[in-house]
Amino acid sequence: MAQSTVQFDHGAAAVSVPTGTLLIEAAHQAGVEIGQPCGGQGRCGRCAVQVTSGSVRRRSTLRLSPEDVEAGFALACQAVVEAEDVAVFVPPQEEIQRHLTTDRVAAEVQAPTGYAADTMQTIRRVSLTLTPPSLDDQTDDWSRFQTGLRQQMGAEKVEVSLPLLRRLGGILRQGNWRVTAIMDRSNGISRLIDVSPNLTPDTAPVWGIAIDIGTTTVTVWLVDLISGKVAQQISEYNNQIARGEDVISRIIASGKDGGDEMQRLVIETINELIDTACIRQKILPHAIMKATVAGNSTMIHLLLRIPAENIRLEPFVTAVNHPPVFHAHELGLDVCPDALVDCLPGVASYVGADISAGVLSSEITESDQTTLFIDVGTNGEIVLGSSEWLVTCACSAGPAFEGAGVLHGMRANKGAIEECWINGATYEPTYRVIGGTRPRGLCGSGLIALLAEMFLTGVVDKAGHINLTIPTSRVREGEHGPEYVVVCAEDAQDGRDIVITNVDIDNLLRAKAAIYAGFLVLAESVGIPLESVERVLIGGSFGKYINVEKAVEIGLLPDIPWDRFSFLGNTSVKGAYLALLDCHQRDRVKEIAARMTYIELSSDNTFYEAFMSALFLPHTDLSRFPSVEAMMVTGG
């Protein structure tokens, strides 16, 4: 087969590839990292590169202007090498900032009131002093050990893995027949997790971890299972991000190699977090004896390397909502090899264990109040309920509020505009930038604020169309149609205008409409008006930073008194933490997942109508947003 040479400008060695190879694959081979937010579908345009010598064949130029193509630009995921050698310039990528967000989470999580490891924890440490064998007592090591256990724990059968059984005899002798065993007792099964020579003081911690695998961010809490205290909290971007920003892109990417790479990336992320947490705590990762995991259904499938493709194909079915427990070594998790990994149960393809865990930790079911629970991360999941009932749905809102699908959108990193105001007379904006630097783009909260301000000042009409007739040069016809210039080139970090376009606004409207329509469908499904919701609980990292007032103004959140809204932060990892500590809470998650009535929106006409009506600012039916209506009368 004919070979061509591809030279990237990153100091990487040139690679030789067969004709027909995608540029993105050549980049992989050359060790040049190019982000693929849409997972290689040619949709996002983020993998554009410039061919500076030679030519390539472009399968799709959807995201490129004729001028771009003229200048040699091509989407790396859509361009193949032809017979010719090529040189490729890779423009600076949106940097994935590695931020360990320990400083951004609540300082200390206290053990739940009344926590008692004795009655709640499945993990138990048992100190054993055994009689050494002799010619008069030739009992085999494993029976001798089990007899010792029985004397401490009562009669029961104990499961043990082959690798641990192999090590047992050596450990017993090393400890001179005094050893410490770590046992797990759950679902009626007693399992030996670890044995160490010598006896351990009763006050020493036994470690566990709660893990939340978000599409964007992975969080690990290191927990002392005896005291219940959280010793370390640590978060990091999911290494899978480079292969797609949303779950759909990830599922598609996982299909390419049976999920090997996706599993490797998320396990790498978790292991890095564990490693950092353990270094800070001055313990070894192998001292971690149990892991409880929450995450959306796709993330759980990819973690377990279970094929996830049916999640995205009608009728949208997961392979498994409630996985069995597995041993850490089966997944490559760098903790005690026989530690059990307990993935919490999800409800459906798009309402996963993160939501079950969120409902648990937000204590919706502990109250008679009608509560709306929203987790707007990369997906939008909604639960409505109380102690009596729970309904849930997932809105395919898309990741617009995470900055994807928006020309100058970005994640909530340094340089992102996170808050914005527009002067109603001059149409001049004022903004606040994360990190206090010059702006680079707009993150979710910034976009919500911008859209609300544009609407209230008349820069856009209720349909989201930019009004080109207002007297300001900030409004103009741009390359992608009408746009509003938020930051002029001279003030921007990159020396280019930061704008929001009509296309961006359409994407944001669709996202917010999907979420609001979800609220309506849930409320209607149980026959209560949305206004009668007594509490709105907002989970997820997105929720932490948004301005409720502005979110109501654009019609993203329902127009009810602001004091009914609470921000809970990462409810998923909190739920995993509670389930890690307390077997009764673990049972409750299962019960919650089983009790939630899932409403599939894709087959729901009510949803479609509600969605169409919500594609306006704030809504077609202004009576649903009385506070906004009042403001329009006042302001307009």
Place this chain on the structure above:
Amino acid sequence: MAQSTVQFDHGAAAVSVPTGTLLIEAAHQAGVEIGQPCGGQGRCGRCAVQVTSGSVRRRSTLRLSPEDVEAGFALACQAVVEAEDVAVFVPPQEEIQRHLTTDRVAAEVQAPTGYAADTMQTIRRVSLTLTPPSLDDQTDDWSRFQTGLRQQMGAEKVEVSLPLLRRLGGILRQGNWRVTAIMDRSNGISRLIDVSPNLTPDTAPVWGIAIDIGTTTVTVWLVDLISGKVAQQISEYNNQIARGEDVISRIIASGKDGGDEMQRLVIETINELIDTACIRQKILPHAIMKATVAGNSTMIHLLLRIPAENIRLEPFVTAVNHPPVFHAHELGLDVCPDALVDCLPGVASYVGADISAGVLSSEITESDQTTLFIDVGTNGEIVLGSSEWLVTCACSAGPAFEGAGVLHGMRANKGAIEECWINGATYEPTYRVIGGTRPRGLCGSGLIALLAEMFLTGVVDKAGHINLTIPTSRVREGEHGPEYVVVCAEDAQDGRDIVITNVDIDNLLRAKAAIYAGFLVLAESVGIPLESVERVLIGGSFGKYINVEKAVEIGLLPDIPWDRFSFLGNTSVKGAYLALLDCHQRDRVKEIAARMTYIELSSDNTFYEAFMSALFLPHTDLSRFPSVEAMMVTGG
């Protein structure tokens, strides 16, 4: 480090090794196979090679005469390469004949009378026709599958491995929601073993295997678990033989690399047997859904790669007598990956699962008769008992009856003298050779016959000393002391005299004395005279070919009427087969193992006295052997 070149004369390429390398290791590197019956301890002398150029340093010359050393001979396991390059001649090794002994076992084993898979078999095949998922029923694959199972099998929790769970969704769709599941239900746990697309006819077999791992021979029976019929029976030498003939040598050899090689060798042996059986049966190895394993404690430890060293060190303790079930893929067994491998329980270090299985299949506990059960293979294990009680012991008889530790001893292969008679007047021998060829050596049954004949004709006295004064040139002072020439050089296959020496006879006397002393200790432990034993059941491959009369004459077997003796063949694989088929029989093996009272002979003074008294032909106390005494009066 200095390197030297070693050139073996086997057409192998010369190898370069560091100074200090053992010749046996150099041979391994060169791919030249040299047997090590004693496992590299320099005890057996079988790995002698001749250094024809250059010189080596000998650590031990225990088994070599000064003339041998003069001629360049060295033990490959005890000689290290020095700075000089060497050439090595490897004398023809005792060939390990590969004989598939299907032809030597009973033609057909019938299923046990009254066998009913429905009530006895833990493996069950379940045909499932599931409702496909739809937007109205988005149940996850695993729950859907479990619901189908519950409808067929009743409500229960099902365990599944991660690899099988990964494949489930694909299989369900491939079979268009009609699939066949193989379930195992044992010890209160239901496990999914396999799922295949489409439905299987109810009459189709479900395959299992019974395995007996002997120190010398491994046997596999391929069994239809539905009908209970044995479809294939197949045996092969244990590939571990090259690393030592007895369990002690194997344990020592396993210590060198943590048991990796020993496990690999036995798994290789089993997989080859499975492969052959499956080819003959025209099925795939992955169609085998369950394996039940018997074997002595060392063999089971080496199979599982559990450290076995404490078996040979006082106080002689196993790591585990009753291993948990493991999955085939954990051991590398080439059957269905999730098939359970059930190792039957043993009693002690030297009374293993082969004996528990043998007691089961020989039905000792089904009768009120006092029964003596002997399994003389590479080790000698004895059980005495009835339906009421069971005592057992192991005699460190050594492998003399398998031809090891005897100058011209060999296994029962082609060329082995298996029967022998001596003319009382001329002292000339007559013999029968396996395969009808010229003789190469003496196997166990031949040695027993020879010794009996020598004793009865006065070639040896009751102490086993060769009488050099008898008028025949067959008796002479040889290199190793007094010897009797069984075959003269011109009649022998190798063109050298086949002799039996005083040293050989001492070894045989020690072996037979150990076994007979074991009988006595067991009988005395329960206070019954050995003569009152009502049945003697002989298991093991060794037992198949020996002549009871001659075994009594040398005092190996007790002197009771011959009609009380029965030869049962491989009772171990039969026991494994019964346990494979019937969960009640499986429970019985466990019960039998738990009920057997083990008597440790190494700490038993009675044994030592009984052993010393038995070091004579047939015994110090002739009244114990009235029939032999009568013959001596008659014959002498």
